[in-house]
Structure formats: C-alpha cells, structure tokens
Amino acid sequence: MVRPLLGRAGLPTDGWNAHRLSRRDDAVMHRVVVKLTAPGRAPLVTKLVFRPHDRDAFAKSADRQRAVTAAMGQGAHIHAVDPDVQMVLMDFVPGETLFDLCTGRKVADHARALKVAGHWVDRFHRHDRFEPRRFQPKFTLSHLHKLHGSVRDGTFRIPQRKAFQAFLQHTIESAPEPEDCTTIAAVGHGDLNMRNILIDGDQACGLDYGAPGLLPVGHDLARLFCHYGTLCAAPGARGDGPLPGIDLGPFFNGYTLTGPDDAVVAFLCKARLIRDWQTIPKAALKRSVAQQMRFRGIQKLTQAICS
16 A cells, blocks of 8 residues: 555665554544665655545645654655545654653653653744734633533533533633733644654654644643643642643743743643543543543543642
C-alpha cells in the first residue's frame, strides 16, 4: 500500500522493513503508524488513517505540517501524501511523546519534559502572527448557559449530572472580569494534546496539526494542561498554574508568551474540562478503559477547582 507513495517520492519501492510504532482503533479514530527502514537510508514513517474519512481535512493537515516544518526549520518533512487513501509518508523523527514521558512516572520526574514542551510551544506560538488580545468570555458563557439548560431539562444526558451542573455553574460564575481579559492570541496548533508533542532530549517538535486560527493561546494551553492534569498528575498540595494542585511551573519555565496567572487560560481550562466531560458516555459499561481513566481524572480536577 505504501509503494505508490515511495515511488511518488522518488524512493525505492522495495527493500524496506516495516515496524509498527502505534495503532489507535476506537470509536473516534482508526489509524496505524509504521516505521520503514532500509540499509543505507534514513528511516521513514508512514501514517494511514482508516477513519474518520475526510479527504480535504487530511490534505489540509498535511499541508499545514509542511508549512510549520518549513517555518520552524524542524519537524517531520513530508515526502508524499495520498489524501484519497489518507496516507502520508514522512521522515522518522526520534523521541517519545510528552504523554509517554509522563505516564506511569512520578510527578517530580515530569519537570524536564514539561519544560522542553513549554519551550517548543512558546516557539510554535511565536513562529507566525501573535498579538495582545482582549478576550471576550461572553461567547463561551453563552454556550455554557445553553448547555446548562439542556442538562437541566434532560435534553443532554451526562454522567454525574449534579456534579456536572455544579461545576458548570461554578465556571459560569468565575468568568474573568473585563480588566483580567487581556491575553495573547497566536496561530494555534488546533489539537495540542500530550501525544502531539514529540521530545528527544532537549528538543521537541509537533505532530498532527489541526486547523489554524488566530485565537487566544489559552485554547491550546487548556487542551494540553487538561490532558496532563486528568491523565498524568492528580491534584496535589501545591501547584503553579491555572489548575489547582497541578504543578505547571516547569512548563512555564519554558513558555513565556503568557504566565501561570493568566485568568483567560484558567477560565478556558474549566471550559475544556466541561467539554471533555461531555464526551464521557453516561453509562459506565459503555466507557472504554481510557474514557474511565479520563473521567476519574476529570472528577478529581473539578472537585479540586470547586473546593
């Protein structure tokens, strides 16, 4: 299946050894990532996405990776793309994801990886247009009020409904005041979770970019922080950042475009937790192991925020 892409890239189509790096197959996505090696040649990676199938979105994601790689001077160079099959052929970049570096390890051992990740996200947010911006919480608040009504009248069903409503009300009431709404907007990643930052020593690069947009950096940061806080770092006695008890100080040692006291980032973290909570099936038996783990993390974080 990869031979047409190898040929299109001007590379030999035979003599490669394949080794599967990862596979994801759940209700949201089915994709496989494979490493290709051949004597005397730099290793390559091919990614094949079986579902969801969206030819245009796949092509745009590849185009964005090309643009970011060229602008930042690092990352996985793309050799060939087939949007119809949803397969891409690119350079192999060594390293481990931020998720793998933090999962199953003591929180005290996360500091170096978080700092490297913070430095890369800072560079990424600066590589294109960025500017001060006045955040307007009214748009997020309008959505939250509608959601509150849908949960109250039973239109939208959610696990632990009363706890969800309490956290939703807390988030609405804690929206930042106008004087606290100055933040930084930048061209965002679009899906900045821990699996989309690859780290090798003191170097990092991004993976799987979403649609670009000039938005408050808190949207990217909230996605990343909530992923970390729910899956890798249970709330503790101390923390330096927008999530109570989650020590994001090492990240902000690398990331300086805004700081841990940014009220917009804190508010968007709460909104992100609400969004993540909405993806959890109401019936426990319908949840995957990953969903159950994430839900436990969401519950711990929201309880810490409200306490």
